[in-house]
Amino acid sequence: MWNTLVWRSLGSPDTADEIDDLRDQTLRLFMWLVGVGYVAWQAIVWIPNPPIGVPRYWNWPLFPVVLGGLAVTLLLRRRGARAAVAVFLASSAIDIAVAAWVWQSTLPPLFLPLVPLAAVALFHPLAGLLAWAGSMALLMAMRELGPLAFLAGDQMVHVGLAALAAVCAGWALGRNMVTAVEWSLSSYEQASRNATAARSHRAELVRALRQLDNVNYRLERANAALEAAWKAADAAERSKTEFVTNISHELRTPLNLIVGFADMIVTTPESYGATLPPAFRGDLNAIYRSAQHLLTLTDDVLDLARVGMGRLALARDPVDLGQVIHDAADIVREYVEAKGLWLQIDVPAGLPILSLDRLRIRQVLLNLLTNAARFTERGGITVSADLTDSAVVVRVADTGRGIAPDGLTKVFEHFYHGGSTDARPEGLGGVGLGLPLSRRFVELHGGQVGVESTPDVGTTFWFTLPLHAVEGHAAEAWRATALVGHAAERVLVLAGGDGRLARFLERHLRACRVVAAPNMARAVEVAVEVRAAAILADAAQPRAAAVGAPALEARAGARGDADLVVEAPVPVFRLPLPHTERLAEALGASDYLVKPITRHELAAALARLGCRTDTVLIVDDDPHFVRLVSRFLRGIAGADGRQVLTAHSGHEALAILETRRPDVVLLDVVMPELGGAETLAEIRRRPEMAGIPVIVLSGQEGGEGPLRLDGALTVVKPDGFKLEELLAAIEGLVDVLEPPRRYLSVSATAQAPRVTARG
Structure with a gap:
């Protein structure tokens, strides 16, 4: 109105x-x-x-x-x-x-x-x-x-x-x-x-027409830029490959010397003609454990760099947390006591066995203990563990200088040292990454990290680990581990794979536990026992026939298994796997060992040859590593009368092979002048040398550069595929499979990966 x-x-x-x-x-x-x-x-x-x-x-x-x-x-x-x-x-x-x-x-x-x-x-x-x-x-x-x-x-x-x-x-x-x-x-x-919209559209049309006038020129420029980007990417990838290769060799070889000699001295002191005093043996044990810890960290870093995943992964095992605390304390005890401090461990008996990554949790404890030791001038350090309804709480308390209230919120920041130049005492120094990494490791386990401190009184760092208890002792067989592991984990059985490959896959597959089995027949039995989600088999392994489906026979190939028909109750993934036999075959060698090698690994490799090993030629540019391998060979059972020949370059090895015929050659890959791969190719080229078995010793677990595995991916499912499963599988493969760069070139013919699925 x-x-x-x-x-x-x-x-x-x-x-x-x-x-x-x-x-x-x-x-x-x-x-x-x-x-x-x-x-x-x-x-x-x-x-x-x-x-x-x-x-x-x-x-x-x-x-x-x-x-x-x-x-x-x-x-x-x-x-x-x-x-x-x-x-x-x-x-x-x-x-x-x-x-x-x-x-x-x-x-x-x-x-x-x-x-x-x-x-x-x-x-x-x-x-x-x-x-x-x-x-x-x-x-x-x-x-x-x-x-x-x-x-x-x-x-x-x-x-x-x-x-x-x-x-x-x-x-x-x-x-x-x-x-x-x-x-x-x-x-x-x-x-x-x-009218305004018409004017706007007209202006857009005018701009579009002007842009279309130059589209051919721009496309040519874009193609040229793309070609340059490909070349730059290739150069960057080659640089990365060279970096990883050099770092792998430079780190693994000296670490192998530390671990190998320490192991030889501790386990076979009689080979040195003297008995070690108990104090020396304890020091060597500490050296051995620390080197093993550093070597495992190096393996993880190199794995991440080679695979390019850019993420940390946990390798969970049934772990006695109390034992891990004692191990970490033993590593730093000498350093703590050398400063006149006491180190007390208060861990109650009866802590449950937890599903943890032993290496990561030990690294967390080492970071906290070394930090406490660096910033404590008098008194000591106490490590304790308490059990609550939902978690185990671990505390590392010291009587050091403490942390100012305004610094408590910054201690977990990268490169933080307490805001002063004197906050990095000498000793086991750091760059301010220990606490941030520790928090990340604990969070990956589902726990929390915190700190409490009073200036001039002391500091207490604590972290929690959720209870994912594993019944039985931590040293029980892997089958118990698979059955009662982390609730969110799925179990995969690796047919014909070794423990190293299983650990590698377990680190880089999300929420998966990988159990190794010696062959396909055993893998099927294990899959039934542990209620596995799938079986992983190399493309050279015998095929598995689904239950209720016609059996499909295949040769075992390089693995040496006889023709075998297996009925698998779970899906079977047949794919090319980066096992050592495949790496050895790619180089034309008889076997492939990844540094650091142990005396037992070397003995197993020699036994797999199935031939005499009375004369062994060791080829490596590092004389210390040659001396270590020589001691390994003399410490292996049946080494009486074994003759060890040594060479420090590819040319020297070829010169020896022209006059001597050793039973086996142990060949390093990375050497100056004539490298191991070139030396091996020359050995296979010459008829008089071609029959000599060669075991490759390499610091690169997957060879030089990102590993390219040729072969087909086959999925066999016992009860057939649902339509939604096939669609999800296709989407997943399309998302992760990268087409070869030559596929994008006009003049090149694409070589698409073969992917088959059989119901």
Whole structure:
């Protein structure tokens, strides 16, 4: 109702200026009508025998009133149409009232309905009602005061009703006009929007046409840039490969010397012709454990660099946490006691066996213990463990300098050293990464890390490990491990794989435990026992036939198994695996050992040859490693009378082979001048040397560079595939398989990987 009375749609800010212009034009028309009407009235009055009997001299008093109202209205038009309209309406009502008073006639009030009608036309119906009320109030006031006393009551009522009728008529007529204006405004706005959109589209088309004019040139530039990017990527990959290769060799070889000699001294001291004192044996054990820890960390770093996964993985095992705490404490005990500190271990008996990554948790403890030792000058360190309802809480408390309150929130930040240059005492120093890495390792286990400290009193670091208890002792067989492992883990059985390959796969497969079995037949038995999710078999292994499906026979290939028919109750993935036999075959060698090697691994490799090993040629550019392998050979059972030949380069080895025929050659891969691969190729090229077995000793677990495995991926599922399973498998393979770069070249023919699925 209110919108109708004030015609709100005409008050839009977008159209306010246009409405004011229309109002001004209408006001100017009304002013002309009033002026012309007054002149006409004067003309009628002054003609001889006028039709209206009004004395002529009474017309002049009305002149200044009319002229004054029009003059004021004209002046106000320059400031604003609204004020001018209000003055015009008020002056018109006054003109009518003054005319009735001057002439003492009932004729002028008959023009009063024109005032509210003009208000409706110039403003809105509500303004018309206000003008009607004001005009009637003016007449009634002048009637009561005497100037218009001659107006009868019924005349006043008639004038009021006529004026009200004029307002209603103006509203009725104006409503249609307002509706038409609304339609016009809406159409105008829509047309404006359409015109703007059309101009925008036209501008876009013009820009698109200009861009299309240069599209061929840009495509050529893009192709050239892509080609350059491929070359840069290849160069970067070669650089990365060379870096990983060098780091692998430079780290594994000296670590192998430390581990190997320590193992020989501890396990076979008689080979040195003397008995070790107990103190020496304990020190050597500490050296051996520390080197093994560093070697395992090195293996993880190199695995991540070679595979390119860019993520840490956990290798969970049933672990006695108390034993891990004691092992970590034994490693740092000498350093702690050398500073005059005491080291106390408070671990209650009966802690449950947990599913943990032994290496990562030991590294966390070592980081916390070495930090405590570095920042403690007097007193000592206490390591404790408490069992709660849901977790085991491990605390490392010291009596050191403490940490300021503002530093507690920063201790787990990378490269943080307490905000001072003297916060890195000598000893087992660090670069500020130990605590952030420790927190990451604990969080990977689902636990939390925290710290509490009081300056000049001491600091306590704590972490929690959720209870994923494993029944039985940690030294039980792997089958128990698989059956009761982490609840979120899935068990995979590796057919024909060794322990090294199983550990590698387990580190880099999310939430999976990998169990090794010697062959496919045993793998099927193990899969049933441990409720495995799938069996992983190398492409050279015998195929497995699904239960209820026709059996499919295949040769065992390089693994030496006889033809075998196996019924597998779980899905079987046949794929090329990076086992050592495949690496040896790629190089043309008889076997492949990855540094660091142990005496037992070397003995097993010699036994697999199935031939005499009375004369062995060792080829390695590191004389210390040659001496270590020589001791290994003399410490192996049946080594009486074994002759060991040594060479420190490929050329020297070929020179020896021209005059001597050893039973087996142990060959390093990375050597200066003539490398191991080139030396092996030369041996196989010469007929007189081609039959000599060669065992490759390499610091690279997967050969040089990212390993490319040729072969087919075959999936066999006992009960067939559901459609959604096939679709999900296809999507997953498309997401992870990277097409060869030559596939993107116009002149090259793509060699797509073969992927088959058999229900």
